[in-house]
Amino acid sequence: MYNTFGLHPEQFERIPFEDEYFQDAQRLKEFVLQCDAIIHLAALNRHNDPQVIYETNLRLVKQVIAACEATRSTPHILFSSSTQEERENLYGQSKKEGRALFEKWAINNSARFTGLIIPNIFGPFGHPYYNSVVATFCHQLTHNETPKIDVDGEIKLIYVGELVKEIVKHLQSHDTATNNMVSRCQTIHVPHTSTIKVSDLLQKLKGFKENYYEKGIIPNLDEPFERNLFNTFVCYINHSAFFPFPLKLNTDERGSFVETIKLNSGGQVSLSTTVPGITRGNHFHTRKAERFAVIKGKARIDIRRIGTDKALSFDLDGSQPSFVDMPIWFTHNVTNVGNDDLYIIFWISEQFNPEDADTFFEIV
Numbered sequence: 001m002y003n004t005f006g007l008h009p010e011q012f013e014r015i016p017f018e019d020e021y022f023q024d025a026q027r028l029k030e031f032v033l034q035c036d037a038i039i040h041l042a043a044l045n046r047h048n049d050p051q052v053i054y055e056t057n058l059r060l061v062k063q064v065i066a067a068c069e070a071t072r073s074t075p076h077i078l079f080s081s082s083t084q085e086e087r088e089n090l091y092g093q094s095k096k097e098g099r100a101l102f103e104k105w106a107i108n109n110s111a112r113f114t115g116l117i118i119p120n121i122f123g124p125f126g127h128p129y130y131n132s133v134v135a136t137f138c139h140q141l142t143h144n145e146t147p148k149i150d151v152d153g154e155i156k157l158i159y160v161g162e163l164v165k166e167i168v169k170h171l172q173s174h175d176t177a178t179n180n181m182v183s184r185c186q187t188i189h190v191p192h193t194s195t196i197k198v199s200d201l202l203q204k205l206k207g208f209k210e211n212y213y214e215k216g217i218i219p220n221l222d223e224p225f226e227r228n229l230f231n232t233f234v235c236y237i238n239h240s241a242f243f244p245f246p247l248k249l250n251t252d253e254r255g256s257f258v259e260t261i262k263l264n265s266g267g268q269v270s271l272s273t274t275v276p277g278i279t280r281g282n283h284f285h286t287r288k289a290e291r292f293a294v295i296k297g298k299a300r301i302d303i304r305r306i307g308t309d310k311a312l313s314f315d316l317d318g319s320q321p322s323f324v325d326m327p328i329w330f331t332h333n334v335t336n337v338g339n340d341d342l343y344i345i346f347w348i349s350e351q352f353n354p355e356d357a358d359t360f361f362e363i364v
Helices: 002-006 019-023 025-034 050-071 090-108 133-142 160-171 198-215 224-234 354-359
Strands: 037-040 076-082 113-118 120-122 154-159 185-189 194-197 249-252 255-258 268-274 279-285 290-296 298-305 311-317 322-326 330-336 342-348 360-362
Touching: 002 160, 019 025, 025 050, 037 050, 037 160, 050 090, 076 090, 076 160, 090 113, 090 185, 113 160, 120 133, 120 160, 120 224, 133 198, 133 224, 154 160, 154 198, 154 224, 160 185, 194 198, 198 224, 290 298, 290 330, 298 322, 298 342, 311 322, 330 342
Parallel strands: 037 076, 076 113, 113 185, 120 154
Antiparallel strands: 154 194, 249 255, 268 342, 279 330, 279 360, 290 322, 290 342, 298 311, 298 330
16 A cells, blocks of 8 residues: 555655554654544454454554644544454454544544445455465465365455555545534445455465466456456465476477467567667556566566565576566566577566556656
């Protein structure tokens, strides 16, 4: 979410926040003073003692309220609650009571408050065994662990990118003209975008492992849920060990033949030549899957996850054809490090559409 707001500096200014601010009342006060809006995502989801979850989550809410009151700040607060409010557990109770505390503060201080009741979230970079069953299954399947289903129930999901769009929509809907405090305090039930049984979810992810992880075959990505699930799965792979992925080279007296990509989806395939010393790319995607297959010449492919300094480099040689796939939210480029022209076949999961420009961002 933080990275998404950073893509639109003309609309949003991000105010950095560290978890340590909750241990320093003065720094928390300085933070809220700078904010026109605060998206409150801080919460403890899991702990051996449910009472610790309950007390921690309410404490985090009360600390933000105290900082706002001490500085007389009235930012628009958007609070992430959960559909577990409906269940009789201390986590759900902590979210419900936290939402009520923020709403009371907003009414008493003529502030704007939006309580978001959110279904199960999945997406890249979630923590396994903590954030979601999707994160846990993806981690287990890509790290030679065996997933286990405790309860094969039906789960309602929303992709993190879809949730961010919902949050932005409510963030931008602020009507400064209204004096009705009740209308300025809203509870929004964020709709789920997909429903699936846990066993069916695991079966889909096992298919990704069998076909993509083991054979390099791209699944059908025509449906948004399939695409989002696949992009999530790819982010849990140990890329430094997985790439470059070798391609089968067939040679005879006529020359050579290489299958660069097998897929169950559409998209666009391109061929490029690059002269020695030149670098192509230096951009990233927020939605589209992409593959670079080197078929002639020598290349260095660099990828780096946005928002981090962790970079990976891969050396590919057309004499031993191989490919590297570009995970979403990873900036990537390719450089001709040889003495001859470099030949690369590019595949991207969707044809370029000017209306989808917000899925592609160039690093300057």
